Amino acid sequence: MLDACSLASAEDLFRQIPAEARLKRPLALAPGKSEYEIAEYFRSLAQKNANGYASFLGAGVYNHYRPVVVDTVVSRGEFLTSYTPYQSEISQGTLTAIFEFQTMICQLTGMDVANASMYDGSTAVPEAAMMAVRVTGRHRILVARSVHPEYREVLRSYARNQGLPVEEFGYDAETGQIDLADLESKLNGETACVILQCPNFFGIVEDANAVAGLAHSQGALAVYTFTEAVSLGILAPPAAADIVAGELQSFAISPSYGGPFAGIIATREKFIRQLPGRLVGQTVDTHGNRAFCLTLATREQHIRREKATSNICTNQALIALMATVFMELYGKEGLRELAVQNLSKAHYLGDKVKRRFTGSYFNEFVATGDGAPVSELNSKLLERRIIGGLPLERHYPELGNAALVCATEMTKRSDMDAFAETFNA
């Protein structure tokens, strides 16, 4: 090969790099390891993490069973090792799966169109807010304080640099639902959108459609987000919302210390040209057979450059495929049954401990410790190999001694009894 290139040595390949830019020593990294050594190393790392603990953590990342079929499908090299499906003729597998994904997201959310995925829920929310800014030509963003704290932080990072003021509105101290009066007092003709989460960060179910009515009365868009997608199996879809931006981690995506997950963004048909990210559309090939291809690319960065609706390029396709397989396996009946199981488990536990809010809840709730600090209760639980709820003092100091507690279909009754016993002691 060197001869074909008329080169004397491989080092000559780098002659065009000026000497001052060259690295003149070997990288200070150990020599390569065998597969066996790598497996051993990561096994040792895995052992330093929690193993064999029951967990009551939720807060945006949920322990749900992952049907084995999901990994069977996503491990196929044809899905795993293919690129973005720009060449339709040899990408119909990925394209068809995305088309089904888009369809099911619409069916779940009551929206008309959904894109092929966003990085995660936390980044889908600012993308939705920026979309609302483009649609309304307004700049103020109103976000509920009961939206996931990390989502709000990401929203602020994005918005600050575009000069978009972000203001928060509160929640009702008794029910945990959003404070409609506070929202109403802050909503005005400059508001581009109102963002709320359902179930909210405290696990409380919101009347999303009522909030949409309020937003629309001032010409603002209603943006709805969710972190617990399983709730969509029984909760009324936010059909009155204008944009739905959420997280699908609950659909057979392992917690994986926080990622990779898959975000979604869905909207009404009239806003389709303001949608960020990739979109798959149906068409025909020259034989007249149904085929799919990426479409409306004029919204995207590789065509539109600085005028694009977003800078997103790589998304979460393989993770979205996990969610697609999950949705097809569970299907119409299964998703409902799964949701009912989550509801039932959480209510079994919720009835045993002191809850902070009176609003209806799905599979999470805020528990208040009687006397003992939550951190102490969590330490006691750890002795029983139970990871307790998320202490809320960092993000919600006003809630005092409280923890966000989650139960899913994976939570065992015996662990819930142990949890309640410790929490109520």
Add this chain to the structure above:
Amino acid sequence: MIRNVRPHITRNEELIFERSSPGKKGYQLPDLDVPEIDPAKALGGLVRDEIEGFPEVSEVEVIRHFTRLSTWNYAIDLGMYPLGSCTMKYNPRINEAVARLGGLAWAHPYQPEALAQGAMEAIARLEDALCEITGLDAITLQPAAGAHGELTGILLVRAYHEANGNPRKHILVPDSAHGTNPATAGIAGYQVRNLKSNDQGMIDLEELAKAVTEDTAALMVTNPNTLGVFEENIARAVEVLHAKGAMVYMDGANMNALVGIARPGDFGVDVMHINLHKTFSTPHGGGGPGGGPVAVRSHLEPYLPVPRLRRGSQDGQEVFQWDYNFPHAIGKVRAFYGNFGVLVRALAYILAHGGPGLRNATVDAVMNANYIRHRLRPWFDLPYDRPNMHEVVFSDDRQATKGVRTGDIAKRLIDYGYHPYTVSFPLIVHGALMIEPTETESKLELDGFIDAMISIAREIDSDPQLVLKAPHLTRTSRVDEVSAARKPVVRWTPARASETSPAPDLVVAGDGIRRSD
């Protein structure tokens, strides 16, 4: 002429919705060990009826559906995938195995730090390795992909300038840049000023000097650039920017050309992102997930997103902690700590190669691209004929005289069993063919690809129609992308499905076979 028939369902897969029938299911939940709660009672009026249109299929139907669909895809596992700028290299399977270890895959981001030390150690090791590889001082692994890393990097630049009293107004972007660069600058609230490349396709130092002002926040530069050529004046370009207090952002999409050979930190770059799904072999998965760590020099470190990993020791043991206390930080760009599962895969790749192996991979990647340049130069126009790094860009000038464009050649390449190169990018090359073989292709595979390209060049001379109508050998022929965009159908509905199902004359009555010529 061969009749292209689709006699069996395996070659004519329907949508899952069309396969659905009421009552079927592909799951089984355990019996509830607590009393069942009635949703209507617990949630009041906020419950839904059934999810209209949602599929109802069995497990075997799901497996078959996706297995059949998979056969319609091309993939690295099937062969060479020389998409320029995308670094489609082999994805080692050990990476998949270790990312699925229970202690890692089931770690909750909020589990107590004492029970997450293994995950945090993996993050620390990857941070260390990437700082060494880039020659930069500090890093965040939070961004989820390259474009997300770009946004993070530009937010850091803005925070730095703001701290110095003036956020500045514009970002300079060469006309050869990836589309994400200008899009990112826009999203970060900056004006974009395009910078014209010189006749060598490189940064024009004179143009640069004219364009840089006290209002310039940064230059976004890709090095090697999108022609696959190392920007040999990079050090002087950096000086021009720094003299006016502006930063240099490097798009690390082409880092596969540099690992172990040159380090951006050593040639003056202030901030850059790395695409873990390119250089560090994490699978593209049909479009993602990726990982877009951002490395910086020390003056940008105070602005890095939170939380940041703190290293300490206790009883001679390394101990890790998440630290949120950075008052100048830009905040968060993503919930939690990044695409952790992708980080694990990238670390496994780095450990498998080690320092010498990473350098060897770079040498092989550059060797392969140069070999393609030399072998194809007699057949395709090479507008910027210079020694290249990891990729090479031809133009379709010669073939265009026969009415055949880069997109057509790409489609014909599919008939030869290869995934096409990147079509029509970079924009500074008219009718670009951007070829990046990566180090994982053998000479045998490269020669096959080169032979196919030469054969297509000959076909264009003798029978351009053959190429213009390609591909001929795929189950799906050229698709009508124009109609797709004109009247977008982006979800399935029963009514629409019947409207656009194959025309009746393609269905042979009686046997249900769909045929087409």
